[in-house]
Amino acid sequence: MLLIQLGLLPALLCASVARAGDLTFHIDTVIGILEDLELSLKDTPNLTVTELFQELEYCGSEKCKFSLDPMTSLLLDLPFLSHEQKTFLSHSLKERGMVLTPDGTTVSLHPLLSGIASGFNKPLEGPWPATDLETDPSNSSHLQPQPPLDSLLPATIATDLALSFLLFHTKQRQRALGPNGCWDNLSAPKVFTLMGPPSHVPDPFINGAMDGLILGNYLAEKADLSLNISALLRDYYGDEGVEGGKRFRSNFRRKNFAAVVSEAKLREEVECSLHLLHQQNETASLFENMTREEVSLLARQAAEEFLALYVECPAIIPRCMWGARPYKGTPTQLKLPLHFVYVHHTSSPSEPCRTFSACAADMRSMQRFHQDIRGWDDIGYSFVIGDDGYVYQGRGWHWVGAHTLGYNSRGYGIGFIGNYMKALPDAYDLELLKKNFLQCAVKGSKLHANYTIHGHRQMVLTTSCPGDRLFEEIKTWKDFKMRCFMDNGVYRCV
Numbered sequence: 379m380l381l382i383q384l385g386l387l388p389a390l391l392c393a394s395v396a397r398a399g400d401l402t403f404h405i406d407t408v409i410g411i412l413e414d415l416e417l418s419l420k421d422t423p424n425l426t427v428t429e430l431f432q433e434l435e436y437c438g439s440e441k442c443k444f445s446l447d448p449m450t451s452l453l454l455d456l457p458f459l460s461h462e463q464k465t466f467l468s469h470s471l472k473e474r475g476m477v478l479t480p481d482g483t484t485v486s487l488h489p490l491l492s493g494i495a496s497g498f499n500k501p502l503e504g505p506w507p508a509t510d511l512e513t514d515p516s517n518s519s520h521l522q523p524q525p526p527l528d529s530l531l532p533a534t535i536a537t538d539l540a541l542s543f544l545l546f547h548t549k550q551r552q553r554a555l556g557p558n559g560c561w562d563n564l565s566a567p568k569v570f571t572l573m574g575p576p577s578h579v580p581d582p583f584i585n586g587a588m589d590g591l592i593l594g595n596y597l598a599e600k601a602d603l604s605l606n607i608s609a610l611l612r613d614y615y616g617d618e619g620v621e622g623g624k625r626f627r628s629n630f631r632r633k634n635f636a637a638v639v640s641e642a643k644l645r646e647e648v649e650c651s652l653h654l655l656h657q658q659n660e661t662a663s664l665f666e667n668m669t670r671e672e673v674s675l676l677a678r679q680a681a682e683e684f685l686a687l688y689v690e691c692p693a694i695i696p697r698c699m700w701g702a703r704p705y706k707g708t709p710t711q712l713k714l715p716l717h718f719v720y721v722h723h724t725s726s727p728s729e730p731c732r733t734f735s736a737c738a739a740d741m742r743s744m745q746r747f748h749q750d751i752r753g754w755d756d757i758g759y760s761f762v763i764g765d766d767g768y769v770y771q772g773r774g775w776h777w778v779g780a781h782t783l784g785y786n787s788r789g790y791g792i793g794f795i796g797n798y799m800k801a802l803p804d805a806y807d808l809e810l811l812k813k814n815f816l817q818c819a820v821k822g823s824k825l826h827a828n829y830t831i832h833g834h835r836q837m838v839l840t841t842s843c844p845g846d847r848l849f850e851e852i853k854t855w856k857d858f859k860m861r862c863f864m865d866n867g868v869y870r871c872v
Contacts, residue, residue: 402567412611561699694771703746714776720781728797730807830858
């Protein structure tokens with residue numbers, strides 16, 4: 379039976395020293411242990427995922443008790459696991475850690491497996507919402523509020539989001555959300571380092587919570603106790619996606635999360651969680667002198683800021699994850715906010731990259747070319763968009779790039795990987811820039827609200843960049859502007 383598999387790994391260890399032999403902190407390690415458990419426990423009757431949570435001493439928290447059904451211990455010693463696997467599990471139980479996934483992001487297993495367990499225990503009524511992102515992504519019908527998610531939101535993100543904002547509100551944490559981080563080695567990850575002071579919900583936790591809610595919702599709708607969870611995770615974190623739907627995979631977690639969670643529902647669940655936390659003795663002091671109205675305002679703030687940063691904004695792969703070389707020399711700081719966005723295509727690489735490994739390789743290749751052949755200090759672009767659902771950090775928000783000669787200090791240079799003389803990037807990639815990235819840049823005070831979009835060829839007349847087809851596309855965007863100037867006594871507009 380498949381229910382067995384899922385509760386077993388809480389949050390994988392993110393420690394300075396790995397203590398599980400040759401096992402590395404990658405989702406493939408988790409899937410391998412799940413496969414061993416599925417094989418060994420396939421004939422065990424009535425063993426549920428929640429019972430396995432209890433057996434592994436994972437589900438003792440008030441949050442877990444609230445989200446999952448009551449459990450009884452089976453006193454399993456898991457004799458079919460190797461010493462290395464048991465060590466891996468043992469340390470996982472003690473640490474709120476995380477694992478690397480093939481898409482280049484990091485997930486905490488705690489919220490991921492909580493969501494899956496909750497999905498098994500709380501089947502939903504009504505169909506799984508239509509979220510086929512292969513269709514026109516400008517169709518926002520799939521973003522409408524969905525039916526209640528039962529325990530899925532408390533089990534994954536709502537309770538921890540409530541606590542995180544409460545800790546920030548009472549000045550016990552420096553930040554309410556994030557940050558991201560990087561691994562020491564992508565082929566054998568052992569050490570993960572956050573890029574700044576942690577909140578209660580750093581990015582890996584948020585990624586795991588989103589995935590847990592998405593997969594929990596999927597399982598609740600399927601209501602199929604024979605599902606193979608290890609295979610489900612392999613599909614979800616693999617190239618083909620669940621049920622062959624390439625857009626229903628971890629790369630597109632933000633879009634798929636938005637498809638099943640409305641702001642109103644998230645705010646309601648966060649507020650409910652705050653009131654539940656208030657009833658617990660260990661957190662009561664955090665609510666000193668807080669009125670019910672203030673609790674409601676805190677819940678609204680949590681829902682709004684979370685959705686703005688982790689749903690409306692795209693996920694950005696940091697330099698340390700795609701393997702960037704150091705910057706040569708001293709970078710020049712931009713004076714923000716900027717007024718312009720210059721759109722490019724890379725031309726070479728000429729083909730879109732479909733996976734993290736391919737996109738990361740393309741980023742390294744472009745950086746080598748820009749530094750070694752052109753003699754620049756770094757990769758020229760500010761950001762680059764792959765065809766894997768992610769934006770890749772080039773020089774980033776704060777440093778002058780080398781993308782648009784004569785205009786590098788005035789705007790961001792955004793490149794699409796591929797050659798777009800005759801074809802367009804995928805619709806999702808265009809939307810990623812047109813709506814998510816630019817909207818996020820304005821809200822984050824990186825761009826002026828009245829910014830202007832130009833194609834590279836408008837500023838540097840000797841280039842065909844960003845390609846004929848892509849240039850025709852961006853000319854239809856509302857923030858695109860023609861550039862007019864005198865050229866040898868002739869007034870031209872391009």
